[in-house]
Amino acid sequence: MSEPYKRVALIGLGLIASSMFWAMRRIGTQTHVSGYARSAETRETARRIGLCDTVCETLPEVVRDADLIVLAVPVGAMGAVAKEMAPYLKPGATVTDVGSVKQTVIDAVGPHLPDTVHFVPGHPMAGTEHSGPESGFDSLFDNRWTLIVPPSGTDEEAVQRLEAYWQGLGAMTERMEIEHHDLVCAVVSHIPHLIAYTMVGVADDLSRVSDQEVIKFSAAGFRDFTRIAASDPTMWRDVFLTNKDATIEMLGRFTEELFALQRAIRTGDGEQLHAYFTRTRAIRRGILEAGQDTDAPDFGRTKVK
């Protein structure tokens, strides 16, 4: 395979950046990978575990020769990092990001970048509840979607090159409009995380059910909630602060449905409950019949009106 980029710079050496590095290593790429992390401790860990060909001490150093610069820091930090690195970018380079929210990142990063570089935002729809330089693994992106979200007017060749790069890491790619991306992600990722955080918080607050009982008797559903609710607090704080409109809108829809179900329970409307659960089960079965990977988030089939 021809290499889409000769030199890649990873900024923020956490779960996503480290998984990108290991995925590049797995395919035996000749691409040189340099990495930068803000904290000396993270840079030290990266050197110890062989994460990146070169671990740089400064932002200017890491971006200077790079053909692709990947911003892999929390969404709220993207703008400041872009501002600091901008004067050192090589003309013709592509800047991308992996942030979970797109409009805010584009607004925060875009204005700092010189006209001599391409900005092609992206978002791998793959992750875990773990974070930091030691949490990555080479198969994270296998058969998972990476959404490519280019603002209008983005250079087509730069977009195709980034798509080829992600496909090389094992991902499937799909282009999406910025606003639609943020709405879809609110439905399939952001609100589910908020619900998990809430459910685990509620269980923790209960005085009549002990923590021991919660741990001892937790069935699969609650266990899944606890896994999701263990996700990085900084990352998820930033997601909700930066995808405010879409998450508030979807939360409104969610609470309306929840109240409808609450009413059905209170009034003993078994028919409504049964009909609702039958409809939701059909969605899952439809996915299985279509032979889709049910562990992957469902972009093509999610209807958001």
Ligand SMILES: NC(=O)C1=CN([C@@H]2O[C@H](COP(=O)(O)OP(=O)(O)OC[C@H]3O[C@@H](n4cnc5c(N)ncnc54)[C@H](O)[C@@H]3O)[C@@H](O)[C@H]2O)C=CC1
């Ligand atoms: N964790 C997940 O499941 C997924 C995360 N994302 C997105 O990817 C990005 C990175 O997430 P992870 O790799 O999970 O995070 P992580 O917490 O594992 O790593 C983030 C890295 O950024 C560094 N960092 C934090 N604040 C910084 C700042 N102000 N300046 C410079 N560096 C800073 C941290 O020290 C750390 O090295 C986030 O924008 C997140 O929304 C996207 C898809 C999945």
Ligand SMILES: O=C(O)C(=O)Cc1ccc(O)cc1
């Ligand atoms: O761990 C999980 O269940 C996830 O949902 C992973 C994830 C987290 C954030 C994203 O922006 C994309 C994927």
